[in-house]
Amino acid sequence: MAPSSDSDLLWPPGTVRLEELQQPGAVDAVILQPQPSRNPNDPLNWSPWRKHLNFGLVSFYVFMVFAMIDCAPVTWGPMNRQLGFSYAILNDSYAIGCGTLALGGLLLIPFALKYGRRPVYLMSTAIQLGMSVWTAKMKSVAGLLLINAISNLVAALAETMVQMTVADVYFVHQRGLMNSIYLVMLTMGVSIAPIAAGYITIFESWRWVWWWVAIFFGAGFLAFLFLYEETKFSATTAENDGNSRDNEFKNVSSTNAMHLEEVDPEKLNEIYGPDQQLTAISVDHSIPKKSYKEKLALLSVSPISFSQVAKHMYEPLLMLFMFPAVGYVGLMYGFMTASITVTITTYSDWMTLPPYNFNAAEIGLMGLPPFIGTALAAVICGPLSDYLIIFLSKRNKGVYEPEMRLWVILMFAPFVPAGLLMFGIGLNNGQPWPMLAVGLGLVGFGTTPACSISLTYLTDAYTAIIADSMVGVTFIRNSISTIFVFALTPWIVSAGITGFYISFSVIVSVILLGLVIFVFFGRKFRIKTAARYRHFAKKQIDSRKA
Numbered sequence: 323m324a325p326s327s328d329s330d331l332l333w334p335p336g337t338v339r340l341e342e343l344q345q346p347g348a349v350d351a352v353i354l355q356p357q358p359s360r361n362p363n364d365p366l367n368w369s370p371w372r373k374h375l376n377f378g379l380v381s382f383y384v385f386m387v388f389a390m391i392d393c394a395p396v397t398w399g400p401m402n403r404q405l406g407f408s409y410a411i412l413n414d415s416y417a418i419g420c421g422t423l424a425l426g427g428l429l430l431i432p433f434a435l436k437y438g439r440r441p442v443y444l445m446s447t448a449i450q451l452g453m454s455v456w457t458a459k460m461k462s463v464a465g466l467l468l469i470n471a472i473s474n475l476v477a478a479l480a481e482t483m484v485q486m487t488v489a490d491v492y493f494v495h496q497r498g499l500m501n502s503i504y505l506v507m508l509t510m511g512v513s514i515a516p517i518a519a520g521y522i523t524i525f526e527s528w529r530w531v532w533w534w535v536a537i538f539f540g541a542g543f544l545a546f547l548f549l550y551e552e553t554k555f556s557a558t559t560a561e562n563d564g565n566s567r568d569n570e571f572k573n574v575s576s577t578n579a580m581h582l583e584e585v586d587p588e589k590l591n592e593i594y595g596p597d598q599q600l601t602a603i604s605v606d607h608s609i610p611k612k613s614y615k616e617k618l619a620l621l622s623v624s625p626i627s628f629s630q631v632a633k634h635m636y637e638p639l640l641m642l643f644m645f646p647a648v649g650y651v652g653l654m655y656g657f658m659t660a661s662i663t664v665t666i667t668t669y670s671d672w673m674t675l676p677p678y679n680f681n682a683a684e685i686g687l688m689g690l691p692p693f694i695g696t697a698l699a700a701v702i703c704g705p706l707s708d709y710l711i712i713f714l715s716k717r718n719k720g721v722y723e724p725e726m727r728l729w730v731i732l733m734f735a736p737f738v739p740a741g742l743l744m745f746g747i748g749l750n751n752g753q754p755w756p757m758l759a760v761g762l763g764l765v766g767f768g769t770t771p772a773c774s775i776s777l778t779y780l781t782d783a784y785t786a787i788i789a790d791s792m793v794g795v796t797f798i799r800n801s802i803s804t805i806f807v808f809a810l811t812p813w814i815v816s817a818g819i820t821g822f823y824i825s826f827s828v829i830v831s832v833i834l835l836g837l838v839i840f841v842f843f844g845r846k847f848r849i850k851t852a853a854r855y856r857h858f859a860k861k862q863i864d865s866r867k868a
Contacts, residue, residue, distance in 0.1 A: 334848035335855045336724040336783035338494065355494040356785065360606040365491045365553045367605055373491045377500060379550050380487050381507040383443060386542055387480040388511025390450060390473060390535050391419060393519040395670035396686045397528035407463060409671055415466050416667065417807040419474035424800035426478025427793035432634040434483055435789060438622030440552045442483065446476040447543045454536035458529045482792045489781050489788050490553035495708055497781055498727065501774040502704025509696035509766065512662065513689035520686025551617045638794035644854050646847045647783055648791045650836060651776045652798030657833045658769040659799050660806045661738055662692065664826065665745055665762055667807055677752050691759040695766030703730050703771040707778065724782040725844040727775050728837055735834040737768030739827035746823020783848060786859035
């Protein structure tokens with residue numbers, strides 16, 4: 323694939339210079355990618371505390387969204403007794419929620435691109451607050467189904483807009499840790515919140531679970547209202563020219579144009595020389611900083627028509643087929659999520675029966691093992707991923723390839739099918755609950771790197787189109803979860819618990835093995851799709867890179 327014009331990119335999307343090539347014995351410098359603009363209001367130029375406060379609020383939002391989703395199964399027992407809702411109806415309500423999770427990104431992310439992240443986060447939090455109050459007062463099946471449909475529709479933002487926020491605020495070499503924190507907060511909502519919900523159900527009532535959720539969403543809404551700053555940012559040409567070298571670095575003149583496959587890291591010295599320091603940030607202090615009121619403006623409107631916005635409601639689906647990495651990450655992320663959701667719905671139903679006879683609190687406590695597994699994996703894989711890419715970039719003469727992160731996923735992959743088999747077969751045979759808990763912990767330990775690092779890989783490889791690509795990933799992820807939650811009960815009735823978990827673990831293993839293809843051929847895929855990437859990147863509403 324030869325460049326078609328003098329302005330074609332030298333390298334495929336995602337390949338960047340991450341380690342400074344210096345004289346022997348000098349201290350290596352990490353190059354900031356993407357390069358910030360000269361504007362002090364650029365989120366990449368924010369002080370660390372502003373970045374972390376912003377991301378901390380988003381992390382709390384993620385925790386609360388998934389707490390609302392996954393506290394529900396804990397309350398099914400008393401809800402069944404008090405309102406007469408069958409377990410089939412309760413299971414279907416959960417599946418309906420998974421379905422609207424898949425659609426939410428398609429419908430809402432275009433508004434985040436048009437009006438900014440802040441108003442969409444506020445809208446979602448306010449709706450979740452209202453749905454929590456409705457759930458606390460709910461009495462009918464219709465109410466149950468509507469609540470799950472609406473609340474999960476807006477909850478989709480917790481799976482799509484977070485990666486946009488990470489890309490807005492953090493550099494490439496920081497994103498692995500941030501996405502690991504995101505997965506920990508998600509897992510706390512999935513696993514830890516149900517523990518509290520179980521005790522609240524026993525000592526207060528199942529309705530008080532939702533009153534407490536409403537209280538926390540109310541606090542979250544106030545925090546977003548007064549503390550969360552908009553991260554959507556587009557620098558002017560003048561602001562970029564003074565400092566940002568990203569486009570200059572990737573673009574070459576006709577004398578340097580070459581086939582993408584032929585690029586060698588040594589060419590960096592020929593083009594720029596070894597003494598250039600790309601790490602310096604020259605902020606233009608003549609540009610006024612935003613006031614507190616301007617930082618908290620409700621809208622950050624992009625000058626684009628609604629017809630252009632509407633394209634972002636279907637283009638994410640096209641990207642699933644046009645970019646192999648997007649389609650595969652969606653598939654893998656979907657099956658990793660399904661590995662968690664099917665175990666939750668299984669033990670929520672079956673462990674209330676003999677020989678376990680668990681009450682609501684004990685069902686909630688079964689969320690602790692996957693959280694422990696997730697927390698341990700996050701502590702290891704996040705920093706390990708960021709360290710590994712710097713180490714491998716150094717060995718690659720200073721050049722970073724996003725596929726360098728994927729080796730960490732392969733290290734953890736065997737734990738997922740092992741945990742599923744231990745849990746499923748153990749449950750079928752009535753093994754003691756500690757054995758089932760270990761299986762759940764192994765599932766959490768294995769799925770966390772697969773989820774967090776795959777999202778970071780996608781963010782690094784296709785930064786300019788991360789919003790749309792994450793919507794596509796989320797659509798696939800939640801579609802897979804919906805299918806398996808709906809199919810779980812009839813599948814178990816037909817094949818038994820052991821039969822289901824053996825089949826499911828084989829499918830998961832095959833999906834994870836597909837990662838080897840991207841480790842060795844992912845760069846070639848990015849080369850082949852470079853023109854498509856630039857085509858979609860130019861159509862982005864507020865892309866930092868054109």
